[in-house]
Amino acid sequence: MDALWQQFDQLGTEMIVTKAGRLRMFPIFQVQITGMYPAAEYVLLMDFVPVDDKRYRYAFHSSSWLVAGRADVVAPSRMHFHPDSPACGAQWMKQTVSFDSLKLTNNLMDDNGHMILNSMHRYQPRFHVVYVDPAPNSYLNAHRNFCSFSFPETRFMAVTAYQNHRITQLKIASNPFAKGFRTADGQDRLVPGMQ
Amino acid sequence: MDALWQQFDQLGTEMIVTKAGRLRMFPIFQVQITGMYPAAEYVLLMDFVPVDDKRYRYAFHSSSWLVAGRADVVAPSRMHFHPDSPACGAQWMKQTVSFDSLKLTNNLMDDNGHMILNSMHRYQPRFHVVYVDPAPNSYLNAHRNFCSFSFPETRFMAVTAYQNHRITQLKIASNPFAKGFRTADGQDRLVPGMQ
DNA sequence: CCGTTTCCACCTAGGTGCGAAGGT
DNA sequence: ACCTTCGCACCTAGGTGGAAACGG
Numbered sequence: 001m002d003a004l005w006q007q008f009d010q011l012g013t014e015m016i017v018t019k020a021g022r023l024r025m026f027p028i029f030q031v032q033i034t035g036m037y038p039a040a041e042y043v044l045l046m047d048f049v050p051v052d053d054k055r056y057r058y059a060f061h062s063s064s065w066l067v068a069g070r071a072d073v074v075a076p077s078r079m080h081f082h083p084d085s086p087a088c089g090a091q092w093m094k095q096t097v098s099f100d101s102l103k104l105t106n107n108l109m110d111d112n113g114h115m116i117l118n119s120m121h122r123y124q125p126r127f128h129v130v131y132v133d134p135a136p137n138s139y140l141n142a143h144r145n146f147c148s149f150s151f152p153e154t155r156f157m158a159v160t161a162y163q164n165h166r167i168t169q170l171k172i173a174s175n176p177f178a179k180g181f182r183t184a185d186g187q188d189r190l191v192p193g194m195q
Numbered sequence: 196m197d198a199l200w201q202q203f204d205q206l207g208t209e210m211i212v213t214k215a216g217r218l219r220m221f222p223i224f225q226v227q228i229t230g231m232y233p234a235a236e237y238v239l240l241m242d243f244v245p246v247d248d249k250r251y252r253y254a255f256h257s258s259s260w261l262v263a264g265r266a267d268v269v270a271p272s273r274m275h276f277h278p279d280s281p282a283c284g285a286q287w288m289k290q291t292v293s294f295d296s297l298k299l300t301n302n303l304m305d306d307n308g309h310m311i312l313n314s315m316h317r318y319q320p321r322f323h324v325v326y327v328d329p330a331p332n333s334y335l336n337a338h339r340n341f342c343s344f345s346f347p348e349t350r351f352m353a354v355t356a357y358q359n360h361r362i363t364q365l366k367i368a369s370n371p372f373a374k375g376f377r378t379a380d381g382q383d384r385l386v387p388g389m390q
Numbered sequence: 391c392c393g394t395t396t397c398c399a400c401c402t403a404g405g406t407g408c409g410a411a412g413g414t
Numbered sequence: 415a416c417c418t419t420c421g422c423a424c425c426t427a428g429g430t431g432g433a434a435a436c437g438g
Contacts (some may be wrong), residue, residue, distance in 0.1 A: 016407090019419070024405070057416075106418085119417080160418050161407090168407075177405040180424035211431090214395070219429070252392080301394090314393080355394050356431090363431070372429040375400035 001027045004174060005153045012065060013156035014167045021105035021114035026175045029125055029154060030098040036089030041132035044082040044092065046099055048115055050074070051122040051155060058163035065157065068120070075108060075116040079128075086132055106160065117158040125154045196222045199369060200348045207260060208351035209362045216300035216309035221370045224320055224349060225293040231284030236327035239277040239287065241294055243310055245269070246317040246350060253358035260352065263315070270303060270311040274323075281327055301355065312353040320349045 004027045005013075016023045029046065036042060050071065057068040080102050084091070105114040117123055131145040162168045172178045199222045200208075211218045224241065231237060245266060252263040275297050279286070300309040312318060325341040333340070357363045367373045 022405080026406090172407070175406065177426060178407060178424095179426080181407055217429080221430090367431070370430070372402060373400095373431060374402075376431055 001030055002153075005151070008167070008170060009153040009155065011166050011170065012164055013154075014159045014162055014164060015104055015117075015156045016162070017104045017106040017117050017119055017158045017160060019105065019107045021103040021107065021110060021112055023104060024100060025102055025104065025125075026171060028098055028100045029102070029127070030096050030100075031127060031149075032096050033093050033129075036093055036129075038088065038090035038093070040089050041086045041134075042089060042092060043085040043130040043132060044097060045085065045128050045130070046080045046082075046102065046115075047077060047126050047128070048117060048123040049126055051124050054122070055118075056120050056122065056157060060163075063164065065163075071121055072118050075118050078113070078115055080113075080115055104158065106158070119158050119160050122155065122157050124150055124152070125156075126150050196225055197348075200346070203362070203365060204348040204350065206361050206365060207359055208349075209354045209357055209359060210299055210351045211357070212299045212301040212312050212314055212353045212355060214300065214302045216298040216302065216305060216307055218299060219295060220297055220299065220320075221366060223293055223295045224297070224322070225291050225295075226322060226344075227291050228288050228324075231288055231324075233283065233285035233288070235284050236281045236329075237284060237287060238280040238325040238327060239292060240280065240323045240325070241275045241277075241297065241310075242272060242321050242323070243312060243318040244321055246319050249317070250313075251315050251317065251352060255358075258359065260358075266316055267313050270313050273308070273310055275308075275310055299353065301353070314353050314355050317350065317352050319345055319347070320351075321345050 008027065015025055053071040054067050055069045055071055056065045058064075059066050080099065082097060082099060083101055084097075103112075103114040104117055105112075106117060106119050107114075108116060110116055127149045129147045129149075133141055133145050135141070157163075162171070172181045203222065210220055248266040249262050250264045250266055251260045253259075254261050275294065277292060277294060278296055279292075298307075298309040299312055300307075301312060301314050302309075303311060305311055322344045323341055324344075328336055328340050330336070352358075357366070367376045
């Protein structure tokens with residue numbers, strides 16, 4: 001997924017958020033892991049941190065994002081545990097770990113455990129690996145029992161509808177579930193009446 | 196599912212087996228559990244034991260199963276671990292545990308981990324609860340760290356195609372995925388040319 | 391002849407962006 | 415204006431039995 005994330009990032013990635021938390025992220029956040037102790041247990045999880053304290057709006061005439069003021073009240077920050085957690089290192093390392101069950105919502109009252117984000121705000125996904133320490137008094141080592149990773153190319157703007165038309169095009173071209181909107185030439189379908 | 200299993204059992208339940216292990220069991224084997232230690236860990240699993248050492252054939256004229264000789268060479272016996280295993284008692288007890296990912300095959304060489312059965316042989320599903328003993332030398336208690344349950348109404352004949360027409364009718368009427376074969380009156384579709 | 395395999399139309403279940411309608 | 419919501423057609427993915435073809 002690396003090349004795809006890069007491609008989206010160059011256009012300014014957008015992710016749809018809905019009230020019901022209907023949508024997954026696309027591209028999917030997935031990682032290949034090395035260097036774990038095969039027999040040790042780990043918990044894998046993700047969260048999203050605001051990139052800044054700004055609210056944005058999209059200027060169609062210039063096809064760019066403009067600052068539209070201070071951020072709204074911060075959404076409750078949640079952690080998304082990978083559903084296979086906890087599992088041993090050998091398990092995590094033997095195949096790509098995919099966070100495809102993760103869903104995004106703009107509903108501050110969400111009680112389905114989805115990740116709550118403010119629309120028109122920018123976020124950085126963050127990935128955490130927590131070592132499950134079997135030792136007694138393991139809290140003494142808590143400060144070194146986890147690692148966090150941020151991949152800058154996975155930053156995105158949360159939106160309720162796509163703003164940048166080129167993002168829409170790239171989603172349609174690359175997401176299998178959007179195949180219905182593809183045309184023969186690889187561009188998305190033209191709106192009747194448009195040129 | 197209890198009433199449904201009874202209904203099938205009265206007709207003589209049949210379960211399709213295929214080479215690829217494509218099919219699930221229907222009705223689905225599911226249990227409601229009580230009496231576990233909420234904090235203790237348990238592994239839940241299933242296997243299938245031959246009801247007898249006979250091979251059967253179906254007599255259409257009398258609509259009944261007849262013994263057709265001794266059983267074929269026994270299929271390799273496998274265990275199907277519930278995919279949520281291991282989990283704590285509280286987890287297992289808080290909702291119905293469903294073995295809907297279990298698949299049946301007649302392929303003796305199967306390497307997809309499906310349950311291998313001989314067609315035209317009769318089987319009794321069996322359900323096991325294994326207590327994960329955290330004590331050292333836990334093997335000393337192994338003989339009392341598990342329970343097994345057999346529900347006679349879940350017995351079935353493994354087949355590659357349905358034999359008893361009333362079983363087919365009941366599958367079509369009760370399995371949501373077979374809705375395409377339903378007719379307005381609840382009977383299955385008549386074969387063109389048949390009365 | 392009897393049992394098995396294969397391909398098919400038809401479902402369930404749920405992930406897409408569209409575009410009209412709704413909200414502020 | 416700008417943003418959000420909703421129902422929709424169209425996909426992916428995979429579970430059904432039918433019926434014809436296949437095989438000993």
